Amino acid sequence: MTQAPQIKVPATYMRGGTSKGVFFRLKDLPEAAQVPGKARDNLLLRVIGSPDPYQKQIDGMGGATSSTSKTVILAEPTQPNHDVDYLFGQVSIDKPFVDWSGNCGNLTAAVGAFAINGGFVAKERIPENGIATVRIWQANIRKTIVARIPITNGEVQETGDFELDGVTFPAAEVQVEFMDPADGEGAMFPTGNLVDDLEVPGVGTLKATMINAGIPTIFLNADDIGYKGSELQDDINGNPEALAMFENIRAHGAVKMGLIQSVEEAANRQHTPKVAFVAKPSDYVSSSGKAIGAGDVDVLVRALSMGKLHHAMMGTAAVAIATAAAVPGTLVNLAAGGGDRTSVTFGHPSGTLQVGAEASQVNGQWAATKAIMSRSARVLMEGWVRVPLI
Known part of the structure; x- marks a missing residue:
């Protein structure tokens, strides 16, 4: 029987809001997975442990729920006046596909911290103590998101007393602003009707x-x-x-x-x-x-x-x-x-x-300018995720 070796891919396991997922830097992925396509999807499926007919994801990093079967890829910004590109992949639990059709608002709270820790944000924009503003380009829906990350002694503050229903332990509060949050390029009400x-x-x-x-x-x-x-x-x-x-x-x-x-x-x-x-x-x-x-x-x-x-x-x-x-x-x-x-x-x-x-x-059409919410985020584990060479 031919044995496939395992490869090591640098990764960080993070909680953001009431979700958690595996975070990657684009440049750390195997070369074939650095572009959209089957190689990338297959890698992420194997990382998370899908498709799993038992719907447990025992042989992967997923937690067998929609909130825990998630992946994030961060890259250098492709848009001016932004710090990082954020691409979200929702991994199916029992089917062999990754859905790239939308954003994860919960994990957005972790993107700002990852961007700072990962060197995407210029050091001169990170205060010794205070709030660092991270401008995120959400690549799935092509929208700007602004995350305000608390900084203590020059580092991302993760612990605190902010409580979020759905998360067991308190943490530091992260304010997230979704700018022009209508999803995609179409109308906010695609049928033209409120009901x-x-x-x-x-x-x-x-x-x-x-x-x-x-x-x-x-x-x-x-x-x-x-x-x-x-x-x-x-x-x-x-x-x-x-x-x-x-x-x-x-x-x-x-x-x-x-x-x-x-x-x-x-x-x-x-x-x-x-x-x-x-x-x-x-x-x-x-x-x-x-x-x-x-x-x-x-x-x-x-x-x-x-x-x-x-x-x-x-x-x-x-x-x-x-x-x-x-x-x-x-x-x-x-x-x-x-x-x-x-x-x-x-x-x-x-x-x-x-x-x-x-x-x-605006001209008879409803439009949203922004939406704001508070979440929290925390690094759970960092290092490498191992997957069999496919």
């Missing part, structure tokens, strides 16, 4: 707000699909019929948003769009046992990622939530009480999150 009638065979006709902000997202009313908006992961992820329904909705919504041409294409675009459902505030108990009161939030939101209910909230989906909440008449805005707003606090399975967003009408 559409979305026809889904086998489900019915549902009211839906479909928005490209942060990440393409389909918002539904919870009660239209038989939910309360206070569900936790086990309420949905253990129900194959429910998951099939959400995937059916996602596929038909993707067609209506113009992201794919046919519902069959949705299977090869798992990362986008997201599906979320909203409800008016009510009391519930989070997955950690924390009591969330109706008065603590403006709206309840639950979102699915890679076919499963997310344990907290994707960072990019949080941008979509805040942006939709800022536009009077969307389902998110109406569930939050309607009217004008520049921020929203929403309840998710792990607790609550506040996100700010600004939106305005």
Whole structure:
């Protein structure tokens, strides 16, 4: 039997927000993987441990959830007045593909720290004590993101007392600003409507707000699909019929948003769009046992990622939530009480999150100028990841 040797690739394992992933510098990848294509995808699949029919990713760095099956490649900036290029790859758990169609807002919080530690940011722009501003070019969606990284004694500060629901331990606060967060080059509301009638065979006709902000997202009313908006992961992820329904909705919504041409294409675009459902505030108990009161939030939101209910909230989906909440008449805005707003606090399975967003009408079209949220990030391990030579 021929034995394939293992190669060593410099890598850093990082948590960003409520996600974690394997970070690489482009120049450290094997030469064949330094350009987009099969060699790169195969490398990242093997690093994470996919495809895995057992859906455990035991033989890789993945954690068998959408939040932990992630990779990041950072490179020298291709755009002026930026510090680093950030490319995100969402690795499928049980299928042999990497989805490059969107961003990860949670891991964005770790990109700034990695950029500083990796030498992408000029030393004269890093204070001895204070905040370092890192301008990130998000290469998947071609947008600018600004991360503000706390610095202590000339080094990135990772520990602190900032608490983020969905993350067990406190850490240093990282403020992330998503500039002009509409995803891609098209309209923020691709159908031209704030609310559409979305026809889904086998489900019915549902009211839906479909928005490209942060990440393409389909918002539904919870009660239209038989939910309360206070569900936790086990309420949905253990129900194959429910998951099939959400995937059916996602596929038909993707067609209506113009992201794919046919519902069959949705299977090869798992990362986008997201599906979320909203409800008016009510009391519930989070997955950690924390009591969330109706008065603590403006709206309840639950979102699915890679076919499963997310344990907290994707960072990019949080941008979509805040942006939709800022536009009077969307389902998110109406569930939050309607009217004008520049921020929203929403309840998710792990607790609550506040996100700010600004939106305005320009020539009859809604546009978002920026969205702001606080996250945290930390290096978990650094060195080399080993993979069999493919």
